[in-house]
Amino acid sequence: MMEDPIAGGSDFNYLSGFGNHFSSEALPGALPPSQNSPLICPYGLYAEQISGTSFTTPRNFNLCSWFYRVKPSVTHEPFKARVPSNERILSEFNRSNTCINPTQLRWKPTEIPNLPTDFIDGLSTVCGSGSSFLRHGYAVHMYTANKSMDNCAFCNADGDFLIVPQQGRLLITTECGRLKVSPGEIAILPQGFRFTVNLPDGPSRGYVAEIFGTHFQLPDLGPIGANGLAAPRDFLVPTAWFEDKSYPGYTIVQKFGGELFTAAQDFSPFNVVAWHGNYVPYKYDLSKFCPYNTVLFDHSDPSINTVLTAPTDKPGVALLDFVIFPPRWLVAEHTFRPPYYHRNCMSEFMGLIYGGYEAKVDGFLPGGASLHNCMTPHGPDTKSYEATIARGNDVGPHKITDTMAFMFESCLIPRISRWALESPFLDHDYYQCWIGLRSHFSVTGTSKTSTLHNEHEE
Ligand SMILES: O=C(O)Cc1cc(O)ccc1O
């Protein structure tokens, strides 16, 4: 029998790849050879499976892992409603709990609270669509927190979290091991995994996309070929790490249907000595992304920068695409290089991790957000437009540097939470950034863009 406490495995060591069947042992020989459920597992561990897809999901999409743990996760007291709950978390979106508004919306960065607030209490839903119960939909949350989770682990029974830290690193302990996630990286915590979030830097802020009923995949690359965008080997999965430690009053906080429940147990849930499978938490460093773009003229659609996609049953129609706008060269000739003006049948939530965004000279700040709902027009603000036209055609190659914006784009139309609409950080003057766009139309003028150029040089 093991002495208490005992810990094993390495901190922040990773396995690389996307969708592989991984294996990891914190103690040698802890994985049963060539069998999942032996009568007695090595070291006297319990075998436990976690399924991320139905048992009968076709092999290409089937996700499951096996844990070999000191005690099975069922060893806890009954779930009870958590008091206090976090009423700002939503997992279904309807007339009674949310509003719709086609107006372009923008939020200034949400302030990080002074009162002690951990990741769970710091989560607030901004918008979303569908329902975790019906296994179709998504939610966009933001978090602001200043303290590590203490004596508790979080488990999201509703969906997968894609976490985008904007300020402050996250040390995330999961049943598969530990992830260190810095701003500029993202972490995926699939449905059902127990995890705890520590904040080594104190005040922290970020964005979360939650998807119901499906999981993230790498996008197909089509004519791009076999390489480019996010490379499978740059996705990092933790290695087994465990603590066999008693924790009086330890609490599992389970998010189930958007409500929080607690269950008491007296030991660490991070007691998995070895595991294998393809249903795993992982992280990805956005600076590893290999962007493709136009090399002659016109502006590419933002789908060219898709890091991960959560599909619907319709080919090419995403429940949620995670798209980034990373540093890159702009070389297009006789082209309006910033994003074009547009209306999209998909809905676009955007955030900014650092730097500025090419379509907004001011007002869209790191830690802020914007929502351009289905068919709501948007595009560069007046200052970006005027500055681009003033630069004219002969600008040559230009590198966009020191910036990382992103978009959660969905085919489902998001309803907006009261928390977001009543937020003191809602920018009521957002529309003003376009109001100054003036007409350059002239029937007597030429049709050349250089006319506009000259006008601005005068
Ligand atoms: O609206 C946005 O800023 C996001 C976006 C960027 C782009 O380059 C093209 C289309 C698009 O929706």
Ligand SMILES: [Fe+2]
């Ligand atoms: Fe857009």
